[in-house]
Amino acid sequence: QRYQRRVRKAVVSTQSTGNNVRKSLLRQSSTEKTVSPGTHVDIHIAEVPLAISSSTSSSITVFSLLPHEQRLSVQHVAQARHPLSTGVVKCKEQLLAQVGFRRYIVRPVFSQHTKSNKHKMERFMPLGGNFVASFYAPITLTNSPAVLFKVEGDGSVTLLSTGT
Numbered sequence: 298q299r300y301q302r303r304v305r306k307a308v309v310s311t312q313s314t315g316n317n318v319r320k321s322l323l324r325q326s327s328t329e330k331t332v333s334p335g336t337h338v339d340i341h342i343a344e345v346p347l348a349i350s351s352s353t354s355s356s357i358t359v360f361s362l363l364p365h366e367q368r369l370s371v372q373h374v375a376q377a378r379h380p381l382s383t384g385v386v387k388c389k390e391q392l393l394a395q396v397g398f399r400r401y402i403v404r405p406v407f408s409q410h411t412k413s414n415k416h417k418m419e420r421f422m423p424l425g426g427n428f429v430a431s432f433y434a435p436i437t438l439t440n441s442p443a444v445l446f447k448v449e450g451d452g453s454v455t456l457l458s459t460g461t
């Protein structure tokens with residue numbers, strides 16, 4: 298009987314680590330002292346560099362990461378090509394991705410966005426319809442908008458696709 302109890306506890310603990318990780322992390326963060334979204338907060342920061350304090354922008358966005366959001370994983374973002382984007386974009390071409398408030402350089406792999414369990418890889422970003430872009434990036438636990446840009450040679454960026 299003791300052995301059966303140990304086995305049951307082990308099974309329960311392995312199941313809880315699978316699908317409920319996101320929920321448990323969000324629950325843990327909600328028990329800490331937080332500020333409600335949309336609340337006006339005054340934060341006083343000491344020793345701010347003159348270049349930042351004299352800029353024309355009067356506000357600074359402050360945020361924090363949930364546990365494990367600094368770790369890397371594969372992200373799959375559903376995208377739709379922007380109507381004004383007409384150029385050819387190869388698979389694994391270097392692009393600028395913005396997911397939520399984060400921006401990073403990625404080399405996405407494009408695939409079909411279907412409801413089945415088979416997803417054909419695309420060699421180029423599709424011109425019409427929806428597709429999935431997969432790349433290595435920091436984990437994002439909340440649903441966030443995702444935008445892909447192409448960085449031109451002169452440093453300017455061109456919007457390619459939007460999605461989540």
